[in-house]
Amino acid sequence: MLRRILLLTVMANLAAPTPDFAPVIALISHPFNSTHEFIPNSYIKYLEGGGARTVRLPFTASDDEVKRVIDNTNGIFFIGGEPSLPESAIIAYNYITDLQDSGVHYPMWGTCLGFQWLTQLIANDTSVLSLDAFDSEDLLLPLESVKKDSRMFTLNGPDSDYLSIDLPKLFQEHAVTLNMHTDGITPTVAGNIKDYNVLSLNSDRNGIQFVSSFEHGTRPIYGSQFHPEKNGFEYGTDEINEPAEPADHSIHGVRAAFELARFYVQEAVKSGDRYVPDSGVDMIFYSNNGIEKGTNHEETYLWKV
Numbered sequence: 001m002l003r004r005i006l007l008l009t010v011m012a013n014l015a016a017p018t019p020d021f022a023p024v025i026a027l028i029s030h031p032f033n034s035t036h037e038f039i040p041n042s043y044i045k046y047l048e049g050g051g052a053r054t055v056r057l058p059f060t061a062s063d064d065e066v067k068r069v070i071d072n073t074n075g076i077f078f079i080g081g082e083p084s085l086p087e088s089a090i091i092a093y094n095y096i097t098d099l100q101d102s103g104v105h106y107p108m109w110g111t112c113l114g115f116q117w118l119t120q121l122i123a124n125d126t127s128v129l130s131l132d133a134f135d136s137e138d139l140l141l142p143l144e145s146v147k148k149d150s151r152m153f154t155l156n157g158p159d160s161d162y163l164s165i166d167l168p169k170l171f172q173e174h175a176v177t178l179n180m181h182t183d184g185i186t187p188t189v190a191g192n193i194k195d196y197n198v199l200s201l202n203s204d205r206n207g208i209q210f211v212s213s214f215e216h217g218t219r220p221i222y223g224s225q226f227h228p229e230k231n232g233f234e235y236g237t238d239e240i241n242e243p244a245e246p247a248d249h250s251i252h253g254v255r256a257a258f259e260l261a262r263f264y265v266q267e268a269v270k271s272g273d274r275y276v277p278d279s280g281v282d283m284i285f286y287s288n289n290g291i292e293k294g295t296n297h298e299e300t301y302l303w304k305v
């Protein structure tokens, strides 16, 4: 009898819907100089660490190119950086929200500048971004006022039985989030954006509050003002041998950061197997034109434009 129960348990587990593909996530590359675009390798390794593969969506991609990349990927990731919202991101946002309306669970994530772009896109208003309002470059903080019932900070998905971690507690008890911004979103502005659920708040060095993470109320859209891709990587040092970027590499920092990668990759899994190998959309690993070594970003993938 016991053996039979065991056998049935094993069979039930085998029948559980586990994905047999690694989801593919698109990242928009940013201008590097007049001839090249780039993506810091830490974003790529971070997503790979969560179980995904990555492709590049050019900053200056045409309407057709944006759609071809989205048709062959499971989610999009807007990286941090400098440039203001490009046409390619607007086209992507509109195409993806239509896709979501047709029932495809295609998620979007933004980090730092990408978080700000997504806030502007959701609000359909670039003025929701407060420019030069915060003193929060190179600032490590524990999250404050983390919402308990969010999707982002609640463990779910196929492995939830094996995971026992209180993510809001981890993020609130350890200064593991690296902020590198002077622009940002104030809680007041955020409160007026429809379906924009603030998940945590933080204050800059002068006590000025900014939104540090959000998720959309009805769509799989997520963002963090801080940089989880840096906790596991970016050990570069500057001229006086100080960390070029003071990321927290402790067990708490690395664990918390990779939980967000794992969460986002599981969101991307839900859009199903979409990648077609001969579509002309190539993995970053095979499509780049070399790696540049540096300190802020120890490795940077480059593409000729």
Ligand SMILES: *[C@@H]1O[C@H](CO)[C@@H](O)[C@H](O)[C@H]1NC(C)=O
Pocket (backbone or CB within 6 Å): 032, 033, 034, 035, 036, 292, 302
């Ligand atoms: C841009 O940077 C790449 C990589 O360092 C370099 O090969 C290229 O010559 C640069 N282009 C210009 C116009 O400086």
Ligand SMILES: *[C@@H]1O[C@H](CO)[C@@H](O)[C@H](O)[C@H]1NC(C)=O
Pocket (backbone or CB within 6 Å): 093, 094, 121, 124
């Ligand atoms: C934003 O508003 C403009 C009109 O002001 C509209 O054409 C556009 O589709 C809107 N974009 C989104 C993402 O809703």
